[in-house]
Amino acid sequence: MMPQQPREAEYRFQLTVWLAMVISIGMYFVAIRLIQPTEALDDPTLINMLLIMALCFVVASVLLKNYFIGRAAATGLKVYRRLSFIVPLVFCESAALFGVVAWFTTGYTKAYWFFVLGLAGDLLHFPVRSDGK
Numbered sequence: 293m294m295p296q297q298p299r300e301a302e303y304r305f306q307l308t309v310w311l312a313m314v315i316s317i318g319m320y321f322v323a324i325r326l327i328q329p330t331e332a333l334d335d336p337t338l339i340n341m342l343l344i345m346a347l348c349f350v351v352a353s354v355l356l357k358n359y360f361i362g363r364a365a366a367t368g369l370k371v372y373r374r375l376s377f378i379v380p381l382v383f384c385e386s387a388a389l390f391g392v393v394a395w396f397t398t399g400y401t402k403a404y405w406f407f408v409l410g411l412a413g414d415l416l417h418f419p420v421r422s423d424g425k
Contacts, residue, residue, distance in 0.1 A: 299422055306377050306419035313381045317388045317410050324395040324403055332399025342394050346387035346406050350413035353380035357417065377419065384413030 360376030363369075391406025 303419060303421050309378065310381065310414065310417065310419050313385055314411065314414050316385065317407050317414070320388055320392050321404060321407050324392060327396075329396045329399045332397070335398050339394055339398060339400050342390040343406070346390040346409050349383045349387040349390075350409055350416075353383035353413050354416060356380055356383065377417070380417045381414060384410045384417065386410075387413060 357376050357380040360372045360379065364372035364376060388407050388410030391403040391410070394400045394406060395403040
């Protein structure tokens, strides 16, 4: 059995992962500014579907966070605390990735809104110290 990781180390881990996810969304924005789509086709239905899916992923990230926090409290397992942090960030990252898909498939000039949505979700999941510091 591994020794208990101190709370401060867990907080630093969460902060590092959170920052990496936020930076990756920024890199997606840089990528769509530097790389132009080759065969973009205008498809508003696809854009709307991707936007709805992105919004659903951000909402689901909050619901999943609450679910895993509840499971962690009920079982006392550390794995659920980790999942309550990482899974929501991945869902918000997915919302931003839909913007990359929208850019390269349709050339949608407002694809940055997907990144804004993903970043807003990430801000909802900013790590907090569990010891109240």
